[in-house]
Amino acid sequence: MAYNLLNNKKGIIFGALDENSIAWQVALKAHEEGAKFVLTNSPVALRKGDIYKLAEICGNAQVIGADVTSIEDLTALFGSSMEVLGGKLDFILHSVGMSPNVRKGLDYMELDYDYFMKTIDISAMSLHKVLATAKKFDALNEWGSVVTLSYIASQRTYASYSDMAQAKAMLESIVRSFGYHYGRYNNVRVNSVSQSPTLTTAGTGVTGFNAFYSYAQCMSPLGNASSKECADYCVTLFSDLTRKVTMQNLFHDGGYSNMGISERLITDCFSCQGNCQE
Numbered sequence: 173m174a175y176n177l178l179n180n181k182k183g184i185i186f187g188a189l190d191e192n193s194i195a196w197q198v199a200l201k202a203h204e205e206g207a208k209f210v211l212t213n214s215p216v217a218l219r220k221g222d223i224y225k226l227a228e229i230c231g232n233a234q235v236i237g238a239d240v241t242s243i244e245d246l247t248a249l250f251g252s253s254m255e256v257l258g259g260k261l262d263f264i265l266h267s268v269g270m271s272p273n274v275r276k277g278l279d280y281m282e283l284d285y286d287y288f289m290k291t292i293d294i295s296a297m298s299l300h301k302v303l304a305t306a307k308k309f310d311a312l313n314e315w316g317s318v319v320t321l322s323y324i325a326s327q328r329t330y331a332s333y334s335d336m337a338q339a340k341a342m343l344e345s346i347v348r349s350f351g352y353h354y355g356r357y358n359n360v361r362v363n364s365v366s367q368s369p370t371l372t373t374a375g376t377g378v379t380g381f382n383a384f385y386s387y388a389q390c391m392s393p394l395g396n397a398s399s400k401e402c403a404d405y406c407v408t409l410f411s412d413l414t415r416k417v418t419m420q421n422l423f424h425d426g427g428y429s430n431m432g433i434s435e436r437l438i439t440d441c442f443s444c445q446g447n448c449q450e
């Protein structure tokens with residue numbers, strides 16, 4: 173059911189790789205709610221091709237490639253997006269993350285520091301670059317909304333999440349710092365959504381992802397939040413109904429973040445051997 177929450181709103185959506193991507197679901201929902209937007213991803217992701225199917229479903233949205241670590245690419249992206257959409261933007265989804273250390277399965281105590289820098293650049297500093305480029309172009313309307321995706325490993329240790337934990341901590345800090353400055357400048361709001369484990373390319377790339385997923389499922393009174401549910405939440409954050417929400421890390425996790433231990437974990441999960449996926 174659509175509520176026209178994003179009628180006449182324009183934006184840029186970063187990070188739709190395939191239909192499992194959180195950004196993919198956000199794009200579908202934003203389209204359903206009346207938004208017009210540009211889809212962007214890295215040149216490698218564009219070569220995969222799926223994003224063009226999404227663009228077609230979303231009213232032939234324009235697809236513009238950009239490596240989120242490159243100021244040059246971001247400058248071109250913002251310039252072209254404002255041209256294509258015919259003016260300033262109202263929302264940005266930053267749904268981007270990647271760790272070469274995780275990809276290569278390196279032990280946390282023996283990380284490669286060039287990879288570590290890459291993790292930080294792609295998964296955290298890129299949010300600063302996106303916001304700084306938006307500010308340079310004065311690309312966001314007053315009360316514009318920027319949402320990025322985080323994970324609770326920013327605050328607690330999840331052994332195999334590796335250097336992505338540091339990236340998420342930095343990402344959430346940029347949300348607070350840039351949220352202050354952009355708020356003062358033009359009432360733009362900036363928030364992170366700390367999402368449940370979700371079956372996507374980035375998510376399943378983390379060693380032991382099924383255990384993360386099952387454990388969170390057993391702990392959360394409402395169960396894990398799906399990518400579609402995450403999209404619903406993001407759309408409310410882009411809408412005018414959440415104008416005074418900014419500089420927050422917002423948990424979207426079925427209650428997981430406030431749990432200690434659940435009855436379900438005791439009764440079901442210890443006997444399901446971590447295979448519980450409902």
Ligand SMILES: NC(=O)c1ccc[n+]([C@@H]2O[C@H](COP(=O)([O-])OP(=O)(O)OC[C@H]3O[C@@H](n4cnc5c(N)ncnc54)[C@H](O)[C@@H]3O)[C@@H](O)[C@H]2O)c1
Pocket residue numbers: 186187188189190192193194195213214217238239240241267268269270294321322323366367368369370371372373374375376
């Ligand atoms: N899946 C989960 O369990 C989970 C949970 C909480 C938060 N998140 C976060 O959600 C966000 C989206 O991830 P997802 O789970 O939808 O997985 P995904 O793999 O579908 O999305 C990650 C995206 O980042 C893009 N990307 C990587 N490097 C890039 C670069 N240099 N330039 C531009 N784009 C680049 C990829 O192409 C991909 O589209 C990430 O920040 C992730 O950490 C995921």
